[in-house]
Amino acid sequence: MKKAAIVVIQALGSFSILATALPLLTLEEWYVRVFDFPRVQLFFLALFCLVLFLWLGSRNRKRDKLLIAGLVVTVVYQAIQIYSYTILSPVQVQQAEKDGTQEAELSIMVSNVLMTNTEHGKLIALTEDKNPDILILLESDSVWQRAVKSVTSKYKYRVEIPLNNTYGMHLYSQLPLRQKRISYLLDEEIPSIKTFVKLRNGTWVELHAVHPKPPVPTEDPNSKKRDAEIVMIARDISNSRYPVVVAGDFNDVAWSRTTALFQEVSSLMDPRIGRGLFSTFNANYPLLRWPLDHIFHSDHFKLVQIERLPDIDSDHFPIYIKLSFAPENKYEQEEPEPDEDTDEDAIETIAEGMEEAREVKEEN
The missing domain is CATH 3.60.10.10 (Endonuclease/exonuclease/phosphatase)
Structure with missing residues (x-):
């Protein structure tokens, strides 16, 4: 059961890494540009896979280390992409005064x-x-x-x-x-x-x-x-x-x-x-x-x-x-x-x- 779970985590983690990398290409085809959209979803998917893999998976093999590194980069990159659209970011447009007409x-x-x-x-x-x-x-x-x-x-x-x-x-x-x-x-x-x-x-x-x-x-x-x-x-x-x-x-x-x-x-x-x-x-x-x-x-x-x-x-x-x-x-x-x-x-x-x-x- 644990082995099957690790395989699923590896597959989902690899998908999140690939889906993050594809939009970096200067291609306009729909199957590339579609991955511009789910930044938030890919952030949480990569984070979820990273946490579970660190908990359940091995960290000794080279491919395991590459997956962990890829997931860390994916989480950081997607967080940067969506940061401006969170309440943690400074606003771009100031709030109007309450006494406006x-x-x-x-x-x-x-x-x-x-x-x-x-x-x-x-x-x-x-x-x-x-x-x-x-x-x-x-x-x-x-x-x-x-x-x-x-x-x-x-x-x-x-x-x-x-x-x-x-x-x-x-x-x-x-x-x-x-x-x-x-x-x-x-x-x-x-x-x-x-x-x-x-x-x-x-x-x-x-x-x-x-x-x-x-x-x-x-x-x-x-x-x-x-x-x-x-x-x-x-x-x-x-x-x-x-x-x-x-x-x-x-x-x-x-x-x-x-x-x-x-x-x-x-x-x-x-x-x-x-x-x-x-x-x-x-x-x-x-x-x-x-x-x-x-x-x-x-x-x-x-x-x-x-x-x-x-x-x-x-x-x-x-x-x-x-x-x-x-x-x-x-x-x-x-x-x-x-x-x-x-x-x-x-x-x-x-x-x-x-x-x-x-x-x-x-x-x-």
Whole structure:
């Protein structure tokens, strides 16, 4: 029995080491990039295997020592990767003062509704309860558009893109919008939205809603187009003269190198850093969850509240954020800075994505 347990521990430990090493490769294939996602799970798996092997296994053979060393490196490496998204890390976005006024606040709720989900009432009730200034729905088709009309009717300003390919997008706003632009950056079936929203104090904020395809066999065999779309939006933002908010399902985790590149290029900040993971996917599997739905913003804002909301029978939890526009205090926060390789990495990422999109289009 003990021998069988040791074999299982060795197999799981070896898997955690391999799954940690694979994403270090500069390959965009889905079977490599998928291991960007379960950093927390791999940390605990490697730690579990390390403790059990030290307790039950041998430490004398060379291969045993190599396994122990590999597990120690894996635990340390994964801990470094997820550290910023624990309460042990300093926050990147400062907490707003309690005496802030509503005129300077902006609340946003993002929900990937799961197109086939028929429990529309749960989202309606949640929207009524949170009453966000901006409601962004993803995977929303014409059925969803009609089903939630009872709550979205109070949102005077809107951008509606009902699609039946799981990439529909709806943006509803109680605040005025201008220059509403729908773009299909790399795929004629995958929209993104860029608009400007007017805060109650008169400030115009640039707002982007995004939902690129994930690198999975049923969608895209690699991450090139996803990565390129994310970086293209970052490049657009980097030239903005306005406060900026980007929200949506990135189909990428907060700690990936693509998301890090997005922050370096755009200089946008992540309010989750120092506060927690806020894992929104997969709502159906508690042990397999990671943060896929993001809300980034420029350093013009401080954080009032961020919250992962209750289950609405989707495979994603909705996420809610309330920001306070505080430009006079922006220099209290350290925004992400590009390094010497940032521009080159961004150009290469976009070029690879555009080439992939061209090849796919020619094949079809």
